[in-house]
């Protein structure tokens with residue numbers, strides 16, 4: 283965490299107050315105020331370079347060397363899913379899932395988590411032997427097995443093909459329904475945000491430019507016409523108008 | 528809270544993973560066949576290309592089709608590495624049999640073999656071989672231990688790096704064999720100085736490669752370790768060290784080669800026993816067959832030790848052989 287950030291006390295969900303982060307005089311996050319209630323599924327949109335990853339890394343306490351200030355409270359158990367699966371190539375899939383845990387019980391949970399993401403039977407495989415989608419599912423299992431109160435994901439499906447991505451959306455939503463962590467999902471894909479999240483934020487010029495609650499039942503279809511309205515509003519907030527498309 | 532990862536070198540682990548598989552294929556079809564001229568016309572240009580039977584109606588617009596050729600050299604032959612040396616020996620034997628070689632300079636292979644057997648049975652060769660092996664083994668073991676220990680100390684701690692890295696780089700700049708006269712003065716002309724020189728020849732490549740691999744750990748894995756809440760000890764044991772093993776093996780193989788090189792030089796100049804000494808004596812008496820026996824044994828040692836390291840490497844780094852299909 284950046285040195286000048288105070289720790290807020292109530293770690294039930296995410297709470298940011300005046301969170302500021304800058305790189306060499308360039309302010310990327312400019313006083314962000316944000317509350318994420320426990321168990322909420324939030325998507326974060328924004329242009330490339332708008333600071334989505336910076337925000338996520340701040341919440342994950344991964345930004346030791348970044349200058350900044352503000353107040354930040356996050357739960358104890360936080361898991362992160364990266365854009366790459368980040369499996370250690372020298373550990374078998376199950377051992378990757380169990381990274382940082384030990385004991386028979388953890389192993390049992392690890393196997394369960396792998397089964398949940400559809401990788402039963404691949405416990406002994408090397409990460410090199412997995413397809414991109416499978417690797418990302420293993421990464422999901424690794425984050426689940428720690429029973430996180432908050433799941434942070436930075437474009438976790440960005441490197442996957444469209445078909446696999448849709449399957450992963452379904453999987454992620456199912457997992458969320460079963461385990462109910464708070465989720466902060468960074469994405470550049472407006473449709474992904476609308477289909478998955480209950481609330482979509484747009485990061486713009488270092489602040490939350492739009493905070494949109496999406497009030498449609500799940501599972502959602504990409505073709506749901508009522509979602510079109512949300513899409514328009516989000517695209518407008520992102521500065522994409524019809525003639526840009 | 529600072530994590531000790533210099534982010535200059537990334538993904539050294541995966542860099543040469545592809546080098547191992549000789550069998551991959553996949554070339555782009557267009558790259559290979561895209562140049563054919565006008566399909567319908569009678570082929571006047573390249574007669575060598577068979578107008579294949581696969582040229583069905585569907586394929587017609589794309590022109591002639593050839594089977595895609597893989598760019599990889601294909602499957603290695605079994606024991607292919609032996610082909611060259613065997614051919615060389617055959618040539619040597621043929622030339623000797625035809626009386627084309629001066630037997631004083633290059634004796635026939637069977638003469639060398641005979642000499643070898645004689646030397647072995649009269650007991651001088653086993654003693655010399657044993658002496659040489661012992662030197663190499665001690666020097667190698669000490670060099671390996673020192674190289675790994677120093678690399679760990681300097682790769683994992685900032686203090687260690689400050690103390691060790693510059694010093695080793697300095698040591699590396701001095702040709703080790705140039706230290707021989709000094710070491711003889713310090714340690715006498717006995718075994719100790721020989722082992723010390725071999726140890727230095729070994730520790731330098733082991734240190735350099737292991738240290739580079741340790742400090743070049745992928746910063747993405749550092750992040751992962753933080754996210755997973757790994758302790759410092761676990762981080763080192765489960766991520767840094769396994770990640771540095773490929774680099775260590777590069778150093779190990781260079782070290783093995785280095786130990787033989789050091790041995791040869793030391794024994795030919797400064798020994799009173801051992802293989803090199805045997806060859807040195809043979810030179811005085813003009814026994815080229817004995818010299819060749821010595822050289823052959825050095826060669827076999829080198830080959831065997833390198834093969835052993837390769838085998839160990841394959842086992843330890845077995846995860847690298849599997850590539851996504």
Ligand SMILES: Nc1ncnc2c1ncn2[C@@H]1O[C@H](COP(=O)(O)OP(=O)(O)OP(=O)(O)O)[C@@H](O)[C@H]1O
Nearest residue numbers: 305306310328329330331332333334335336337470
């Ligand atoms: N380590 C760093 N050093 C200097 N500048 C940085 C660093 N990390 C990020 N930045 C800058 O901060 C800004 C925000 O970066 P960030 O990675 O948060 O964007 P992003 O919204 O995640 O973009 P993308 O969608 O492309 O991933 C960018 O302008 C980037 O250049």
Ligand SMILES: [Mg+2]
Nearest residue numbers: 334335336436
């Ligand atoms: Mg980003």
